[in-house]
Amino acid sequence: MEEMEYHNPVLLKETVDGLAIKPDGTYVDVTFGGGGHSSEILKRLGPEGKLFAFDQDKDALENAIDDDRFTLINENFRFIKRFLRFYGVRKVDGILGDFGVSSHQFDVADRGFSTRFEADLDMRMNQSGEISAYHVINEYDESDLRVMFLQYGELRNAPKLARAIVGARKEESLKTSVELKEVLKPFLPKHKEHKILAQIYQAIRIEVNQEIEALKEFLIQTTGLLDTKGRISLISYHSLEDRLVKRFIRSGMFEGEPEKDLYGNVSVPFKKVGGLIVPGEEEIKENNRARSAKLRIAEKI
Numbered sequence: 001m002e003e004m005e006y007h008n009p010v011l012l013k014e015t016v017d018g019l020a021i022k023p024d025g026t027y028v029d030v031t032f033g034g035g036g037h038s039s040e041i042l043k044r045l046g047p048e049g050k051l052f053a054f055d056q057d058k059d060a061l062e063n064a065i066d067d068d069r070f071t072l073i074n075e076n077f078r079f080i081k082r083f084l085r086f087y088g089v090r091k092v093d094g095i096l097g098d099f100g101v102s103s104h105q106f107d108v109a110d111r112g113f114s115t116r117f118e119a120d121l122d123m124r125m126n127q128s129g130e131i132s133a134y135h136v137i138n139e140y141d142e143s144d145l146r147v148m149f150l151q152y153g154e155l156r157n158a159p160k161l162a163r164a165i166v167g168a169r170k171e172e173s174l175k176t177s178v179e180l181k182e183v184l185k186p187f188l189p190k191h192k193e194h195k196i197l198a199q200i201y202q203a204i205r206i207e208v209n210q211e212i213e214a215l216k217e218f219l220i221q222t223t224g225l226l227d228t229k230g231r232i233s234l235i236s237y238h239s240l241e242d243r244l245v246k247r248f249i250r251s252g253m254f255e256g257e258p259e260k261d262l263y264g265n266v267s268v269p270f271k272k273v274g275g276l277i278v279p280g281e282e283e284i285k286e287n288n289r290a291r292s293a294k295l296r297i298a299e300k301i
């Protein structure tokens, strides 16, 4: 059987250009995956440069790059500061993030990420994570399921979906994607079946992996880690994620506005570099998974 590509990097040039790499700098790729972005960073680093990468999925370790300047850390990026400190790193020149799920995670049926396959309810990026899709679907209160579908899936019929799941699991717990799909079937309109199911899966995945909490904790640490003029180059794939990144770049906060001093000046940690970057038609044609990507770049003040 032909081996499938682990992941095709999105906005490769634009994202790495965004870091304005200094050959002797120290960089971090917090979402290593198949290592596409990391390889490009290494190409632009000189012999004194350093690259640290994170991925919480142990499958990504197979892609580790054999290079003295490179270190791969099999941990969640929400602990970025702690693990960099372990390697004696307190300041860095740039951080790249390409959030969400890799093609590999979608393509391996038994990981449970894809609507295409029959699988146990799992969806953990970290295979030893405590919360799985089984846990969310069978243990969460109806109100928690409702909020999850509303916030992470932007599903208007979230209350109905939550009620149907709670009703169905009373009989017997839902163990597989097939059992879950059977419960969801009445809520999947014929011409939009795939789209709605994908939104439902996305909501469950974000919850299972605590993606919003991890993103916020990570972003907060970037301001302390980056040297002056250090860069962040971040790709998001859904609106909630992109909104957090955008607000954080603008104000160093996720909500509200920063306070002004006596003279009416606000102190913010970043300066925006350019505007929003999205893939062109050509890239989307070649790599459909690029279609929802949004890249934002900023420089530490």
Ligand SMILES: C[S@@+](CC[C@H](N)C(=O)[O-])C[C@H]1O[C@@H](n2cnc3c(N)ncnc32)[C@H](O)[C@@H]1O
Binding pocket: 007, 008, 009, 010, 030, 031, 032, 033, 034, 035, 036, 037, 038, 054, 055, 056, 057, 060, 075, 076, 077, 078, 098, 099, 100, 101, 102, 103, 125, 214
């Ligand atoms: C979209 S892929 C990145 C692909 C990569 N840029 C490449 O070129 O191959 C996202 C990767 O980040 C990892 N990931 C997502 N959230 C993470 C987190 N909070 N901590 C560590 N790794 C995470 C996933 O396991 C996945 O491998």
